[in-house]
Amino acid sequence: MVKEIEVEPVTRLEGHGGLRLTLGDDGKVQDVQFNVTSTRFFEKFCEGRYCEHVPRITPRICGICPIPHHLTPTKAVEDAWNVKIPTPALKLRQLLMNAKQYSSHILHFYALAAPDFLLGPMADPALRNVVHVINKMPEVGAMAMKMMDFGQKLCAAIGGKSVHPISAIVGGMKKSLDEDIRDKFLKEIDEQIEFTKKTVEIGLKVVEDYWDVVANVGVVPTYYLGMTKNGIHDIYNGDIRIVTPEGKKIDYNVHNYLDALGEHIPEHSYATHMYYKPAGYPEGIYRANCLAMINAADKMATPLADDALKAFRDKVGQISHHTFAYHWARLIETVEAIELIKKYLEDPDICNPDCKTLDIEPREGQGIGVTEAPRGLLLYHIWSDAQGICKKLNLLVATNHNIAGIEKSLMHVAKQIFEDKALEGLKLPDPWIK
């Protein structure tokens, strides 16, 4: 008898989706679907809006990463209108991006992912959540909250609001950071760096404990999509970089994104499937997000993060297809984020009120903005008319880049579990929380 396993909804996920797994009589996995069950049509209803208002609407695409969804359309409009921004504005935006990267990665590690590892995959679903982790490991819980709080407060200080920021405007930023507020964050930065180091220690211990899982479950060769500036890991500025499953790196200027990135509309998901166009669908399915960024980077932008990258590559090689190594890759990015936060906080430019180009004229044309959001590459392609009204918008959204890749790794893991009974021989550690 054909058996269907349904998971509805997938929990600890930002967004809406279910899983559907079909097993044949012979026990073989026939089909795996990741059904993303809603979409809200931002592409359409931003038409007719003032271009400069689009960045005040689109953060609502994602409450976890509203900052990239604020800055990326701003960049796209600046590209369309050929507007340059002052250096202080650029630095403020980079600080804002890294503050978000930091809090989001910590949220992911502790609130979304850690319950699986700290309680173990066989734990009672009623307890497998961050609330229970906080109850059982109050010190770690308090540290995690202080880290998220630091990142979110810094986002709010620069962006006005941490969720759905408003301070970026075509031409720069509406306001620079007040010195006394900057000083408050500077005072805490060294403690945050220590917290990050502790988090990396915990992360590496988890990786070690679960090495059998990391090395053997969900090792799925795909393409990868990242962003680098001259080969260096960069989340605000740079070129699109594709990494082939063999590890070859190919760069595309963001204006040529349509040469690299193709969209396939599946029957069963409102989030579409992305793939590397020259390789075709489904062969060219890629993954994005931190592991992809780490695979794409020649080096990290900061010293501690670069050391962490070297340690990672010593263990897993130049290119990693290990799905569970995403967590490790995320921590490398977290280290870079806190180092960059320190660098920008120490830069007097972020308090310089000269943070906006004053003379701006809308013009007819297209513009493209790209950043790396915490869940993957984010691309806005906007068409402006001569009055600066948005005529058309194309969005390639961070999580969307991963949907096909997630489904591909799910199929791989489903076969491992249901056909090869891979779980039975797997070495699992004693859970930290029992």
Place this chain on the structure above:
Amino acid sequence: MIKNKEDNNNIEDSRVKVAFNQCSDCWGCHQSLLNAHLGLLPLLPALEIVYWPCVVDFKYKSLENREDGEILVGFIEGSLRTKQDVDAAKLMRRKCQLIIAFGSCSCYGNVHGLANESTLEQLTGRKFLEVESIADGSSRVPDKHVPEFEKNIIPLDNIIKVDAYMSGCPPKPEHIISSVLFLLGQKPFPVKESAFCNECPLNQEGCLLDKGQLCFGSITSSGCSIKCPTNGNACVGCMGPAKIVASKIDKLNSMTDNLSSMSSGDKKNLYEFLTLYLNLPLMAGFDLSGDILKQIKKKGIVSTSLPNLPSQAESITSKLLYYLRDNRDFHKISNVCDTCSRITHSKSTMTRVKRDYEGLPNLEDCFIEQGYICMGPVTNAGCGGMCINVNAPCTGCYGQTKWGVNQAERFADTILKQFNVSISKEELLSQVKDHIGTFEKFTLASNKEYKGGN
């Protein structure tokens, strides 16, 4: 307060059951709740979270399997875009005694309501058929194992009865916590013996009460780290009641005898005080206050929900509640301008409408008088002016203060009356090219007058 139904399986468990459901949303309200961070700790032990997909692992089936009315409070976040959203809202209504529209999506439809300008065919056509990046001829509208779309974004209260609205995009963390605690009849902070006045840097000299500012330090618990009066801002009671009031209370007491002549700054503080000290969730755009007022009216008595409040503090807060009772529209007539520190009737005057990218507004004068569109005068108070603090005009995410009218015209009428504006209504309205996106992007789906779309 409403008590949780007796749970036969676990009589000793006094926790209150709550459920969070997400319709078509962005997760932002949940991020905002999580942004309370350490502020969550006193709250968590009081709650039994029975459904919250973004944080805990209970599945939809487990919600279906619960008894009707078993859950005390249900928060619904997000807009109703799909049939699955509508079904989930109905299920939540059945399972929960109280339903809270959590955030501007479920209150008003939010920006997603702008989609009601287009037909469903136009919406799906752009996304699934026409988009430039579709590269393998796979254009189609997905229809396997995905819920159908509704034709429009539907306001939640068109589908189910909503008990309370908590607007904001997102609502502020302290307001979410305050609202939850209000529903639970609790106060988050350990109440200390001594009052804030005793540790106030202005205790000896420069007391704000002496300057005529409504400052609540004499009845508020000590132990705060911010000490608002240092920066010239009155204490608004966020630490909760002190067990022993300070001597300055006499001054505060006499000031609260005549509340009708409050300055706008005091009005703002009163607002915050009612929220933070008494747990009346007004600041969150929380319309449950309407029901509270009805109860007050009916019973003829006014009291706080706080046990063991010192009698002098109870007397002051009762006066505030009476004021609230007699000014039933108090929270409705308050708008973002009431919480804005910019100067009106400034040296600037609007002579034409400026677009947001033009120049850079100065940090002192009212945006409108500098020529920019700011929705502050027609938007519900509650945010504390977060956008304005970073030099960005209000765009109205807490919802409009009046419904059933043409919002563009109402905005124009209001600002012509209240601010330095030297252009006519017609000029103003013709200079704004995108009326819907400018004047009602958060509320279009809920505006009863709206006849557009399909």
